[in-house]
Amino acid sequence: MIVVIDYNVGNVKSVCNALRHIGCQVTLSRKRETIEDSTGIVLPGVAAFGYAINQLGELAKLIKKLTLDGKPLLGICVGYQMLFDQSSEYGRHDGLGLISGSVIPIPINPQLCVPHMGWNQVKLPDDMDLFTGLGKEKTFYFAHSFYADVTDLQAKTAFTDYGFAMPAAVQKANIYGVQFHPEKSSITGLKVLKNFVEICLRNE
Amino acid sequence: MLTKRIIPCLDVKDNRVVKGIKFLNLRDAGDPVELGARYSDEGADELVFLDITATIRFRKTIIELVEKVAENVFIPFTVGGGIQTVEQMDEILRSGADKVSVNTAAVSKPELLTEAAQRFGSQCVVLAIDARRAKDKPHKWQVCVKAGTEPTEIDVVEWAIRGEKLGAGEILLTSMDADGTKAGYDNKLNKAVSDAVDIPMIASGGAGKLNHLYDAIAVGGADAVLMASITHFGNYTINQIKDYLASRGLPVNIQ
Numbered sequence A: 001m002i003v004v005i006d007y008n009v010g011n012v013k014s015v016c017n018a019l020r021h022i023g024c025q026v027t028l029s030r031k032r033e034t035i036e037d038s039t040g041i042v043l044p045g046v047a048a049f050g051y052a053i054n055q056l057g058e059l060a061k062l063i064k065k066l067t068l069d070g071k072p073l074l075g076i077c078v079g080y081q082m083l084f085d086q087s088s089e090y091g092r093h094d095g096l097g098l099i100s101g102s103v104i105p106i107p108i109n110p111q112l113c114v115p116h117m118g119w120n121q122v123k124l125p126d127d128m129d130l131f132t133g134l135g136k137e138k139t140f141y142f143a144h145s146f147y148a149d150v151t152d153l154q155a156k157t158a159f160t161d162y163g164f165a166m167p168a169a170v171q172k173a174n175i176y177g178v179q180f181h182p183e184k185s186s187i188t189g190l191k192v193l194k195n196f197v198e199i200c201l202r203n204e
Numbered sequence B: 001m002l003t004k005r006i007i008p009c010l011d012v013k014d015n016r017v018v019k020g021i022k023f024l025n026l027r028d029a030g031d032p033v034e035l036g037a038r039y040s041d042e043g044a045d046e047l048v049f050l051d052i053t054a055t056i057r058f059r060k061t062i063i064e065l066v067e068k069v070a071e072n073v074f075i076p077f078t079v080g081g082g083i084q085t086v087e088q089m090d091e092i093l094r095s096g097a098d099k100v101s102v103n104t105a106a107v108s109k110p111e112l113l114t115e116a117a118q119r120f121g122s123q124c125v126v127l128a129i130d131a132r133r134a135k136d137k138p139h140k141w142q143v144c145v146k147a148g149t150e151p152t153e154i155d156v157v158e159w160a161i162r163g164e165k166l167g168a169g170e171i172l173l174t175s176m177d178a179d180g181t182k183a184g185y186d187n188k189l190n191k192a193v194s195d196a197v198d199i200p201m202i203a204s205g206g207a208g209k210l211n212h213l214y215d216a217i218a219v220g221g222a223d224a225v226l227m228a229s230i231t232h233f234g235n236y237t238i239n240q241i242k243d244y245l246a247s248r249g250l251p252v253n254i255q
Helices: A012-021 A030-035 A050-058 A059-068 A186-203 B033-042 B059-073 B088-094 B104-108 B112-118 B156-166 B185-198 B210-218 B238-245
Strands: A002-005 A027-028 A040-043 A071-078 A102-106 A117-121 A138-142 A148-152 A157-163 A165-173 A175-178 B005-013 B017-021 B024-030 B047-051 B077-080 B099-102 B127-132 B141-145 B150-155 B168-175 B201-204 B224-227
Touching: A002 A012, A002 A030, A002 B005, A012 A027, A012 A186, A027 A030, A030 A059, A030 B127, A040 A059, A040 A186, A050 A059, A050 A165, A050 B156, A059 A071, A117 A157, A117 A165, A138 A186, A148 A165, A148 B104, A157 B059, A165 B238, B005 B033, B005 B059, B005 B201, B005 B238, B024 B033, B033 B047, B033 B059, B033 B238, B059 B077, B059 B088, B077 B127, B088 B099, B088 B112, B099 B104, B099 B112, B104 B112, B104 B141, B104 B156, B127 B156, B127 B185, B141 B156, B150 B156, B156 B168, B168 B185, B185 B201, B185 B210, B210 B224, B210 B238
Parallel strands: A002 A027, A002 A040, A040 A071, A071 A175, B005 B047, B005 B224, B047 B077, B077 B099, B099 B127, B127 B168, B168 B201, B201 B224
Antiparallel strands: A102 A148, A117 A138, A157 A165, A165 A175, B005 B017, B017 B024, B127 B141, B141 B150
């Protein structure tokens, strides 16, 4: 059973719908025991970083501990941004610190809108398990104004082009994160979620 | 680089998808849950759902339908129709929508756009504008409200600019003159609005042939094109549309 963390942010339902659609057993919960018993954790989120980390509260410690013990974790959008050390969105906020890096504003470019919203191509490295079977490049749906500047040497990173090479996904051991919304990225996104579910099953 | 979006629109009346001509003569086009799932599977980039019965009063019953549609839609999903308060927006978003679209309520209470943007973020807030060409003024359009039944004195381009300042993250621009005619989008209108704002503009009303979609983007400056008749009734598939636009050099999302 995959647990989707229920912490009072937007879009958790879409993530559950998508996981159910691919035949995955999924529970939306913030109960300690349920999270401990799960085969993998999905941390979704549409919200400002500070709000999200506050809503996560005490669960942050639990998720961090379970992840460091080897449970697969997938962060999506703000859930992905929270994997990093800190964010500067509306003040400075600490993240989970699972991957080194900072969440900072997308640089201003007169040609390009912020938020970065819409479908953009992501170059898919061969060695990132979330992208197994998806080829060299695919298009995913993004909606965000901040991005994670990944500095972790142990993390594999996939990039999209938005006037510069912007990190779009990371993988470090059993920790996975995507800036885009797989639950809103059509069949390609569902395949990413399927790959995560398979990673969890292999880990059992 | 962001791709140009192809967005089918479900106009929903009494729980059925309908499609009319210039907002009148509605014809049944199917079940919203089935059509939504079909478009999501076929590779549409987004889905818009407008409850066209609801412009005067927000209908609670729509929430249930939105929930059902959202269960099978794995692309961004915008819902509009009769939404008047941020609480109603919250309800819509919690039932599975990714964005909400407001039209009449924003005209009567413009600060709604600001409240919504502050609470949910601009990316959630779509300002829908129904535009009708002003009599004797070929380059002026007036904003119409209440599902197009009530013209106002507000100028469309000025309203779009103001909407962006107030917090809208996107403009959904429907030409009432072109709607359902299949004679092409009103690209003078599209160009006037897309030049005036920095946020994305979705062109709506008039799609009949593939080159109409190309023109709305290349001539009208649209970031996305909305369509109903040509995909509901099987004239073209989403893939045919995307292959065509790609063959003419536009960036599109082919899954």
